[in-house]
Amino acid sequence: MERLNEKTETKRLLIYLVLSFTMAWAVFFAFILTGHRWDGSDPNLESFVGLGMLTPLLAHILTRMITGEGFAMTGMDSMMMGISFKNKKWLFFLFAIFAPWIYLEIGHALILLIYPGLFDPDGFRQLGISKSRVVFIPIISILQGTMISFAALGEEGGWRGYMMPKLIKLMGTKKAVLAGGIIWGLWHAPLTCVGHNFGTDYPGFPWLGILIMCISCTFLGIALTYITVKSGSIWPAAIMHAVNNANPSILAVFTNVEKADEIISNSILGFVILDIPMVILGIICFVLLCKDKGAEKISR
Amino acid sequence: MGGLLYKDFVSVNRISKVKLTWLLAVLTVFYIALRMAFPGTADIKAFLAENEDGQAVNLIDSFFLIALGLFMVGILGLMNGWVARIVEIDDKNKIRGYISALPLGKNAYIASKYIFMAVSAYVFMSISYIWSISCVAFCREGMIADAAQILGGFIPVFAGFSLFLAAIELPLFILLGKEKAMLIKVAFIMLIAFGIIGFLFFGDLSWVDRHVNIAAFVKWCEKYRMEVAIVSLLSPLVVMILYYGSYRITCYFAGRRKANAKHFLKCLPTTCR
Numbered sequence: 001m002e003r004l005n006e007k008t009e010t011k012r013l014l015i016y017l018v019l020s021f022t023m024a025w026a027v028f029f030a031f032i033l034t035g036h037r038w039d040g041s042d043p044n045l046e047s048f049v050g051l052g053m054l055t056p057l058l059a060h061i062l063t064r065m066i067t068g069e070g071f072a073m074t075g076m077d078s079m080m081m082g083i084s085f086k087n088k089k090w091l092f093f094l095f096a097i098f099a100p101w102i103y104l105e106i107g108h109a110l111i112l113l114i115y116p117g118l119f120d121p122d123g124f125r126q127l128g129i130s131k132s133r134v135v136f137i138p139i140i141s142i143l144q145g146t147m148i149s150f151a152a153l154g155e156e157g158g159w160r161g162y163m164m165p166k167l168i169k170l171m172g173t174k175k176a177v178l179a180g181g182i183i184w185g186l187w188h189a190p191l192t193c194v195g196h197n198f199g200t201d202y203p204g205f206p207w208l209g210i211l212i213m214c215i216s217c218t219f220l221g222i223a224l225t226y227i228t229v230k231s232g233s234i235w236p237a238a239i240m241h242a243v244n245n246a247n248p249s250i251l252a253v254f255t256n257v258e259k260a261d262e263i264i265s266n267s268i269l270g271f272v273i274l275d276i277p278m279v280i281l282g283i284i285c286f287v288l289l290c291k292d293k294g295a296e297k298i299s300r
Numbered sequence: 301m302g303g304l305l306y307k308d309f310v311s312v313n314r315i316s317k318v319k320l321t322w323l324l325a326v327l328t329v330f331y332i333a334l335r336m337a338f339p340g341t342a343d344i345k346a347f348l349a350e351n352e353d354g355q356a357v358n359l360i361d362s363f364f365l366i367a368l369g370l371f372m373v374g375i376l377g378l379m380n381g382w383v384a385r386i387v388e389i390d391d392k393n394k395i396r397g398y399i400s401a402l403p404l405g406k407n408a409y410i411a412s413k414y415i416f417m418a419v420s421a422y423v424f425m426s427i428s429y430i431w432s433i434s435c436v437a438f439c440r441e442g443m444i445a446d447a448a449q450i451l452g453g454f455i456p457v458f459a460g461f462s463l464f465l466a467a468i469e470l471p472l473f474i475l476l477g478k479e480k481a482m483l484i485k486v487a488f489i490m491l492i493a494f495g496i497i498g499f500l501f502f503g504d505l506s507w508v509d510r511h512v513n514i515a516a517f518v519k520w521c522e523k524y525r526m527e528v529a530i531v532s533l534l535s536p537l538v539v540m541i542l543y544y545g546s547y548r549i550t551c552y553f554a555g556r557r558k559a560n561a562k563h564f565l566k567c568l569p570t571t572c573r
Contacts, residue, residue: 044445048437051430073302082302129526136530143533147456150426 006170012067013166020059020158021187027052028190038195049191053151056158056187063162080161080234092231096240097146099223101138101248103281107274108251114273115263120256127253138248145243152242153234159184159221160228160237173289177225181218188213199267212268216275219282220244226285229292304399304412305419311389312382327371328427332434335364339438340445351443352515361444364435368451371431372458375424379462380469382420384482386413387473407551410474414547417466421536425459443518450521453532460535467539467546475553 031049038046060079064071074082085093112119124134145152159180167176188196192213193206202208224237260270313320340361347359390396399409432452439445472481521528 042437044433044436044439044449047433051433054430133526136526140526140529140533143530143537147425147533147536148429150429153426 009166009169012063012069013163013170015066016059016063016158016162016166017183019062020056020163023055023059024052024187025190027055032190032194036194037200038191039199050151054154056156056163057154057161058158060158060162074232077165079157080228080232081157083233083235084231089231089233092227092236093239096227096236097142097243099281100145100240100244101142103277104244104247104249104274105251106277108249108255110276111270111273112251112255115260117263118255118259120254120259123254123256126257134250134253137250137253141246141248142243145246145248146239149235149238149242152245153238156224156228156234156238156241160224161234164221164225164228177222177286177289178218180225181221182214184221185210185214185217188217198271202268204268208268212271216271216278219275219279222282222289223278223285226289229289301404301408301412301415304404304408305416307395308386308412308416311386324427328430331364331367331371331431335434335438338364340364340440341438343440353443355442356440357442357444358440361435361439361448364439365444365448365451368428368431368435368448372428372451372455375428376458376462376465379417379420379424380465383413383417383466383469383473384478384485386416387481388478391478406555410547410550410554413470413474414466414543417470418463418540418543421459421462421466424462425455425536428455428458443515446518446522447514450518450528453521453529456532457535460539463536463539463543467543471546471550471553474550475557 027049031045036045061071063069064079069077072078074080074084124131127137163183164176164180167180170176171179189206189210192198192209194200197213198209200206220241224240227236227240228234260267315323338360340358342360343358344360349357349359351357396409405411429452432448432455436445436448436452439448469481469485472484476484
């Protein structure tokens with residue numbers, strides 16, 4: 001019986017993955033095959049390609065329609081779209097809002113400590129704002145991340161809302177977070193190949209970029225899975241993902257991006273240093289997730 | 301609570317014979333497909349014009365910008381009509397009587413209406429963003445692209461305004477019932493309409509010419525981009541405080557009405573009960 005269940009769950013997961021990858025890659029390849037590259041392309045067009053982030057949630061909905069799993073919003077085997085603040089679950093919402101700010105600020109501080117030449121006291125002028133308004137940058141990023149979280153909700157609705165519970169059910173928490181991170185990283189691969197996140201000018205392009213993306217997605221994925229499991233909802237993960245993407249950092253404004261190419265010879269190195277605090281957070285969440293039996297419970 | 305929200309969703313999901321969710325999905329896909337098929341960057345000569353500053357303006361972009369504006373205003377109107385609809389259907393089917401027999405908190409019914417409208421505002425805000433991102437992505441650089449970006453920046457304000465209207469209308473409809481609330485609403489709308497008509501007849505119309513300048517507004521928004529972004533993003537949060545206040549007031553008066561009804565029953569001679 002258990003073996004039969006395992007087979008059904010694997011089949012459902014495969015349907016989801018095929019749909020999610022096909023739809024997202026169709027968007028990404030449409031962008032690439034029309035001659036666009038991530039570096040130097042119009043930011044508005046990049047935002048449009050970013051709508052590909054909605055495809056995991058669409059794939060989740062389509063998979064449930066195909067497999068007849070139903071559309072329960074809360075509880076076991078649900079879409080985990082409900083929100084509850086009971087039993088101090090509101091703490092995970094606060095964590096989701098402020099954690100990315102803290103780890104990205106520390107990450108930028110690390111970059112400036114290792115490469116002090118990158119510090120530019122007039123860096124804020126690039127944004128066309130005065131020094132007194134720099135403090136508003138994290139506020140805007142956090143507000144944007146919290147309120148305009150639909151794109152990140154699109155990803156989290158698929159990855160944390162469907163894929164992770166299935167993976168945890170099939171292979172247990174430890175292996176699931178690793179497999180989930182690799183799948184999530186590979187999903188970004190077409191964009192990584194045209195310069196998303198790391199550019200195109202680094203040794204080992206594009207394979208090293210894809211590998212680093214998988215590692216980065218694994219650790220961020222662990223933190224996102226942890227708050228999803230603890231809150232029983234994908235909303236904190238969606239908010240954290242959105243705030244993370246909005247890069248709420250004051251120190252980032254004082255980092256001279258133009259000099260970065262000269263000082264940090266390898267563009268991927270800057271990304272790795274920036275991600276160190278997030279990796280530490282991922283490790284802490286991994287330990288907590290392994291201690292907690294909630295992950296197994298949520299997948300049942 | 302989930303059941304109450306689903307009931308409200310079902311009651312507003314149908315416009316005559318069409319399901320609203322499907323209609324929105326088809327409209328959104330259609331808009332994105334058309335926008336991709338007719339990008340403003342294609343520079344088709346028949347659609348190129350010049351504005352007062354001599355900048356080239358693609359008329360295709362302005363069509364899509366108008367469509368975006370109409371969509372946002374349409375959604376505002378649609379949501380405004382929902383408050384009456386969800387309360388009317390409950391009154392017609394005596395839902396409140398049934399709910400009082402369910403094991404729910406005493407304010408669950410009122411909370412469900414407020415949560416439903418807030419969720420709707422978030423969903424519509426997200427869909428408007430999809431439209432706005434699609435519109436801007438294929439715009440030719442210049443005035444229309446700037447205007448589309450600014451309109452996109454005001455989406456949270458639209459969402460906040462829809463919540464603000466709901467915060468005023470929900471207590472009226474829940475506490476007074478559909479008929480009385482509609483009477484007050486129509487009277488208020490008539491008052492505004494008469495005000496506008498009065499201004500058109502007797503007001504100084506040159507004041508509008510002197511003070512309302514869209515190009516100047518676009519420039520002003522570009523100059524104070526950060527402040528505008530903060531105010532725009534904060535507006536739904538500020539309205540949420542009012543919204544919560546409105547919820548508490550509705551709960552308070554609904555509670556008092558129940559208490560008064562009980563008191564009235566107690567005062568009646570037992571033979572009349």
